[in-house]
Amino acid sequence: MSTELSHDQFMRYSRHLLMDDIGEAGQQKLSQARVLIVGLGGLGCPVALYLAAAGVGQLSLCDPDHVELSNLQRQILYTDTDCGEHKVKCAERELSALNPHISISSYSSEISEELIDNQDIVVDCTDNLAARQLINSRCHNNKIGFVSASALGWEGQLMAFDFPAHSTLCLNCIIDKNSPEPMQNCSNSGVVGPVLGAMGSLQATTVIRMLLGYFQQHGEMQRYDGKAGRWLALAAKAKSDCLVCGEAG
Amino acid sequence: MINLLFFGRLGDFATQVPPTIEASTPAEIRQLLTADFPDLARELQQPQVLVSVNKMIVGWDQPLFDGSEVAFLPPVTGG
Numbered sequence: 001m002s003t004e005l006s007h008d009q010f011m012r013y014s015r016h017l018l019m020d021d022i023g024e025a026g027q028q029k030l031s032q033a034r035v036l037i038v039g040l041g042g043l044g045c046p047v048a049l050y051l052a053a054a055g056v057g058q059l060s061l062c063d064p065d066h067v068e069l070s071n072l073q074r075q076i077l078y079t080d081t082d083c084g085e086h087k088v089k090c091a092e093r094e095l096s097a098l099n100p101h102i103s104i105s106s107y108s109s110e111i112s113e114e115l116i117d118n119q120d121i122v123v124d125c126t127d128n129l130a131a132r133q134l135i136n137s138r139c140h141n142n143k144i145g146f147v148s149a150s151a152l153g154w155e156g157q158l159m160a161f162d163f164p165a166h167s168t169l170c171l172n173c174i175i176d177k178n179s180p181e182p183m184q185n186c187s188n189s190g191v192v193g194p195v196l197g198a199m200g201s202l203q204a205t206t207v208i209r210m211l212l213g214y215f216q217q218h219g220e221m222q223r224y225d226g227k228a229g230r231w232l233a234l235a236a237k238a239k240s241d242c243l244v245c246g247e248a249g
Numbered sequence: 250m251i252n253l254l255f256f257g258r259l260g261d262f263a264t265q266v267p268p269t270i271e272a273s274t275p276a277e278i279r280q281l282l283t284a285d286f287p288d289l290a291r292e293l294q295q296p297q298v299l300v301s302v303n304k305m306i307v308g309w310d311q312p313l314f315d316g317s318e319v320a321f322l323p324p325v326t327g328g
Contacts, residue, residue, distance in 0.1 A: 041328050043328045044328070124328075125328045129297075129326065150328055151325060151327050152325045152327045154257070155325050174306055175297055179296045180296050183295070184326075185327050186328075187327075223256060223325075225256060225257045225260075227257075228260065230256075232256060232320065234305065234320075235306070
């Protein structure tokens with residue numbers, strides 16, 4: 001991939017280039033970045049759209065599912081005619097049309113540890129604790145940035161970990177890998193589409209912060225209550241007995 | 250006194266809960282609420298409910314001091 005911006009790219013990214021704290025140097029960082037998005041559902045769709053539009057150079061997409069009619073209330077990359085198709089193939093088509101200057105790889109499979117390696121950042125847009133824990137552990141061990149979010153009903157949650165710079169405090173310090181899956185999920189309790197959009201946008205913003213070197217709050221948590229219109233910013237502490245990042249890990 | 254915040258859908262179960270309480274740990278708060286607010290107490294027993302004190306995620310046995318703000322956060326797992 002060229003390290004110089006073409007005329008078309010100058011026009012495409014002009015709103016970044018106008019900003020002193022992004023500029024051409026920042027745009028080059030984005031164009032050289034490798035980001036894996038795990039889960040192309042309600043969170044993964046806005047994350048992928050914003051990162052592709054921003055010019056993140058190498059996007060990888062991982063999701064084993066097919067598009068279903070019940071997805072279309074919130075999964076904004078897909079249309080009615082996509083039902084039955086692999087999500088990652090539909091997403092790759094739409095993202096390539098949005099930005100042909102970036103490289104997109106798609107994997108219609110469950111997440112594997114090998115897919116995580118060689119990424120700069122992994123964005124967790126999955127819907128289950130087991131996948132989150134697998135990503136957390138691999139990102140921690142390989143010093144890869146990790147941006148995780150989830151949503152349910154009117155609520156969203158984001159956690160972000162700068163593992164290249166910090167070896168303690170991880171997802172498992174906050175949510176123990178041996179705790180059972182909560183009973184409520186989007187399939188049995190529902191979710192408001194724009195809440196996923198808000199959290200996915202926050203994930204994409206966090207990825208860009210990390211890639212540009214502006215992320216300072218390892219382990220930060222953001223909670224959003226869309227019904228009350230309330231945000232809550234929280235911090236967490238490392239656990240010395242954490243099975244992933246602690247002395248026992 | 251300890252200031253209470255029931256975030257998100259936990260707030261739907263806590264509309265009648267006083268905004269402050271006397272307690273020494275978050276676990277004690279949960280126990281104190283059991284008699285008068287059994288539905289809320291049941292929600293607080295779910296796995297992955299998080300608790301924070303003064304905006305720091307802590308364990309249920311975290312000592313509390315006068316003026317602490319304790320927030321209870323329901324699990325959010327979908328994507």
